[in-house]
Amino acid sequence: MEERDASRIPEGIYCYTRVDGKRVNCPYWGRDESRDEQESGFCTFLDIRDWDGHGVPLLWDGVKECGINNPHENWEKDAF
Numbered sequence: 694m695e696e697r698d699a700s701r702i703p704e705g706i707y708c709y710t711r712v713d714g715k716r717v718n719c720p721y722w723g724r725d726e727s728r729d730e731q732e733s734g735f736c737t738f739l740d741i742r743d744w745d746g747h748g749v750p751l752l753w754d755g756v757k758e759c760g761i762n763n764p765h766e767n768w769e770k771d772a773f
Contacts, residue, residue, distance in 0.1 A: 699738075699761045705757075705762070708722035708755045719736075722735070723735050725744075728743075734754070735752060739759055
């Protein structure tokens, strides 16, 4: 199994970033094309999948669940 390296996870709220106008996906993010679109995302860093029923099933859309390198992760706490 590949060692996990949080520094490889893109900054922001998504499992991807843009470099020169092109989408660059997190190396731990993917989609299982054999599943329904809105149940097809997975994250090997966290070992979770949209179809498992854990967390918020938005990995298919590239929305992070890990919170790593996300400056907005604690926005509610920072607001008060």
